[in-house]
Amino acid sequence: MNVTLRDELYNHAIEWVHEAGNIIRDKMNDPLDIQTKSNANDLVTKLDKETEQFFVGKIKKTYRDHFVLGEEGYGDDLSSLAGTVWIIDPIDGTMNFVHQKRNFAISVGIYHDGVGEIGIIYDVMANTLYHAKRGEGAYKNDVRLPALMEKTKINEAIIGMNHFWLCENRFVDERAMQQFVKDIRGTRVYGSAALEFAYTAEGIMDGYISMSLSPWDIAAGIVLVNEVGGKTTDIDGNELNMLEKSPILTCNSAFHTKILDNLQKGRK
Amino acid sequence: MNVTLRDELYNHAIEWVHEAGNIIRDKMNDPLDIQTKSNANDLVTKLDKETEQFFVGKIKKTYRDHFVLGEEGYGDDLSSLAGTVWIIDPIDGTMNFVHQKRNFAISVGIYHDGVGEIGIIYDVMANTLYHAKRGEGAYKNDVRLPALMEKTKINEAIIGMNHFWLCENRFVDERAMQQFVKDIRGTRVYGSAALEFAYTAEGIMDGYISMSLSPWDIAAGIVLVNEVGGKTTDIDGNELNMLEKSPILTCNSAFHTKILDNLQKGRK
Numbered sequence: 001m002n003v004t005l006r007d008e009l010y011n012h013a014i015e016w017v018h019e020a021g022n023i024i025r026d027k028m029n030d031p032l033d034i035q036t037k038s039n040a041n042d043l044v045t046k047l048d049k050e051t052e053q054f055f056v057g058k059i060k061k062t063y064r065d066h067f068v069l070g071e072e073g074y075g076d077d078l079s080s081l082a083g084t085v086w087i088i089d090p091i092d093g094t095m096n097f098v099h100q101k102r103n104f105a106i107s108v109g110i111y112h113d114g115v116g117e118i119g120i121i122y123d124v125m126a127n128t129l130y131h132a133k134r135g136e137g138a139y140k141n142d143v144r145l146p147a148l149m150e151k152t153k154i155n156e157a158i159i160g161m162n163h164f165w166l167c168e169n170r171f172v173d174e175r176a177m178q179q180f181v182k183d184i185r186g187t188r189v190y191g192s193a194a195l196e197f198a199y200t201a202e203g204i205m206d207g208y209i210s211m212s213l214s215p216w217d218i219a220a221g222i223v224l225v226n227e228v229g230g231k232t233t234d235i236d237g238n239e240l241n242m243l244e245k246s247p248i249l250t251c252n253s254a255f256h257t258k259i260l261d262n263l264q265k266g267r268k
Numbered sequence: 269m270n271v272t273l274r275d276e277l278y279n280h281a282i283e284w285v286h287e288a289g290n291i292i293r294d295k296m297n298d299p300l301d302i303q304t305k306s307n308a309n310d311l312v313t314k315l316d317k318e319t320e321q322f323f324v325g326k327i328k329k330t331y332r333d334h335f336v337l338g339e340e341g342y343g344d345d346l347s348s349l350a351g352t353v354w355i356i357d358p359i360d361g362t363m364n365f366v367h368q369k370r371n372f373a374i375s376v377g378i379y380h381d382g383v384g385e386i387g388i389i390y391d392v393m394a395n396t397l398y399h400a401k402r403g404e405g406a407y408k409n410d411v412r413l414p415a416l417m418e419k420t421k422i423n424e425a426i427i428g429m430n431h432f433w434l435c436e437n438r439f440v441d442e443r444a445m446q447q448f449v450k451d452i453r454g455t456r457v458y459g460s461a462a463l464e465f466a467y468t469a470e471g472i473m474d475g476y477i478s479m480s481l482s483p484w485d486i487a488a489g490i491v492l493v494n495e496v497g498g499k500t501t502d503i504d505g506n507e508l509n510m511l512e513k514s515p516i517l518t519c520n521s522a523f524h525t526k527i528l529d530n531l532q533k534g535r536k
Contacts, residue, residue: 040423041453095454099426100472155308158367163455166434167446178435178442185309186363187431189457204368 001084001112009063009084010118010133013108016058020051020090020106021124034098043094048072051090051106059086069243071216081114081242087219092121093192101125107194109219114242119223121198130198130224138201138227147229148203148252154262157255158186160196160208171211171235171247176266183262197221200250201228207251207259209235215242221250231256235263269352269380277331277352278386278401281376284326288319288358288374289392302366311362316340319358319374327354337511339484349382349510355487360389361460369393375462377487382510387491389466398466398492406469406495415497416471416520422530425523426454428464428476439479439503439515444534451530465489468518469496475519475527477503483510489518499524503531 024047032045052072059068063084068075070088078085086108091097093104102125110118119138121130132138138145151157165177181187188205190196194217196208201224210217219242222232232250233239237260240246251259292315300313320340327336331352336343338356346353354376359365361372370393378386387406389398400406406413419425433445449455456473458464462485464476469492478485487510490500500518501507505528508514519527 095426099453102472158363161431163429163431163434163446163449166431166442167449174434174446178431181431181435185367186459187457188459189455191454191456204370 001115001117006117006133009110010131012058012062013086013110013118013120014129014131016055017106017108017120017122017129020054021122021127023047023054024051024091024106024124028097028101032098041095043098044072045091045094045098047097048091048094049074052088055086055088055090055108069215069219071214078243081111083113085111087111087215087242089194089216092194092217093190096191103190103192103195105192105194105198107216107220109216109221109223111219111242116219116223116226119220119227121194121220121224123195123198130201132201132224132227134223134226136227138224140198140202145202145224145228148254150254151206151252152254154184154255154258157184157206158188158204159184159251159259160188160190160199160205162189162210164211165209169211171268172263173266173268176262180262193217194221197225197250200230200252201225203228203252207249207255209247209249209259209263211247212245213248214245218248218250225250229253233260235260236267269383269385274385274401277378278399280326280330281354281378281386281388282397282399284323285374285376285388285390285397288322289390289395291315291322292319292359292374292392296365296369300366309363311366312340313359313362313366315365316359316362317342320356323354323356323358323376337483337487339482346511349379351381353379355379355483355510357462357484360462360485361458364459371458371460371463373460373462373466375484375488377484377489377491379487379510384487384491384494387488387495389462389488389492391463391466398469400469400492400495402491402494404495406492408466408470413470413492413496416522418522419474419520420522422452422523422526425452425474426456426472427452427519427527428456428458428467428473430457430478432479433477437479439536440531441534441536444530448530461485462489465493465500465518468498468520469493471496471520475517475523477515477517477527477531479515480513481516482513486516486518493518497521501528503528504535
């Protein structure tokens with residue numbers, strides 16, 4: 001992708017993310033009209049929808065030939081990542097948004113011909129912007145994030161993962177994962193995949209595994225994690241298909257093989 | 269306890285908590301001299317120790333007849349809670365302190381003849397002070413925390429609990445807890461008991477269970493949670509012995525019986 005165009009997209013994306021953040025902060029105490037999607041705990045609110053519509057409107061007006069892949073379905077129905085695709089989660093961590101009124105994020109990834117060029121994750125209530133352009137490093141606000149340390153001891157790792165990994169599930173034997181949590185230093189659950197990617201990029205967690213994430217949950221995060229020397233794959237170590245849901249692993253590269261080995265021990 | 273004296277203690281405690289927070293922020297990028305205690309993941313640093321010594325020094329100089337119960341052992345060796353006892357965790361969430369440089373708290377509870385009179389939990393890096401006096405409500409900074417809503421649906425509850433509840437353990441059958449996490453709306457793991465009590469008091473989580481907490485982990489939190497209509501007991505519903513470690517449940521009172529019932533289903 002042309003660098004001048006990329007810089008322009010990046011500036012627009014950040015401008016719109018901040019505008020969307022302002023709208024969310026202004027309206028978040030209005031009635032949220034909470035609905036559920038795939039299950040009773042998969043929440044969506046009026047503001048998720050309105051925020052996605054805001055982005056789709058801005059993008060389609062400014063870049064007529066760009067595509068949008070968005071969680072709430074106001075974008076395009078894509079069968080390929082050819083061209084320039086904005087992959088957007090208007091409110092990642094909707095359960096936190098509803099119950100906590102914080103700890104949620106706007107996630108915007110911009111991909112060109114399938115390559116992640118720009119990643120932006122905005123923690124709306126903390127007013128913290130994680131952002132990266134491919135090959136130019138990742139930033140938290142104005143501070144460049146250092147490369148992840150070449151840690152090697154899995155028993156000193158903190159891993160983000162929810163509790164379902166330790167219940168009977170279709171991916172791995174839960175007993176292998178019960179052993180895994182005993183072998184590492186600690187686990188964390190924050191309830192926003194985008195923020196958990198950002199925290200991994202920041203090095204405050206060493207990795208994050210999730211059973212089922214959609215492209216909009218991870219598109220921006222992948223770019224951020226790449227820029228600090230991290231790695232994101234499915235739980236078998238394969239490259240991700242960015243048009244499908246996948247079970248994913250993102251982590252400090254130093255731990256990638258070790259975490260994969262643990263997942264493979266119980267892999268069904 | 270005399271109200272004038274209590275107000276004086278409260279003001280001193282808040283002043284010292286802020287001073288200690290300043291010291292921690294100033295020194296946290298110096299070498300931490302990390303050691304381990306009960307196990308390889310039970311971390312302690314020079315700053316945990318120095319911060320506790322700071323509090324013990326201030327308290328003993330100002331209130332010669334008060335006692336201190338502190339995590340790092342610089343206080344008194346108590347066999348009773350008679351008199352006025354400051355129960356202090358200088359850095360609650362030391363793993364977060366070491367790995368994240370945020371998401372840790374100073375916790376100060378002041379008890380008189382066994383009754384929790386004052387609770388202060390200070391999120392040092394967010395500069396957020398949770399504080400309460402018995403019978404006078406709980407506050408987050410200058411804002412009074414509202415009474416917890418009389419929620420009743422356990423399937424809409426967010427519960428803080430670590431992953432060990434879903435591994436074989438000596439308290440409950442892990443399968444009962446695996447079912448429990450499927451029955452509730454969501455789980456969170458933040459890595460600081462004091463903050464998890466504060467979040468419960470704030471209502472951003474509906475409860476928190478932990479297998480083994482010491483008096484300094486919970487002394488301040490109990491006062492906060494009480495003041496918003498929450499309840500803290502051991503996992504059998506019994507009152508806590510504040511001189512011992514216990515498996516604990518703190519929550520919105522509306523959920524207390526329901527969560528206890530779930531714990532009892534698998535109780536060993």
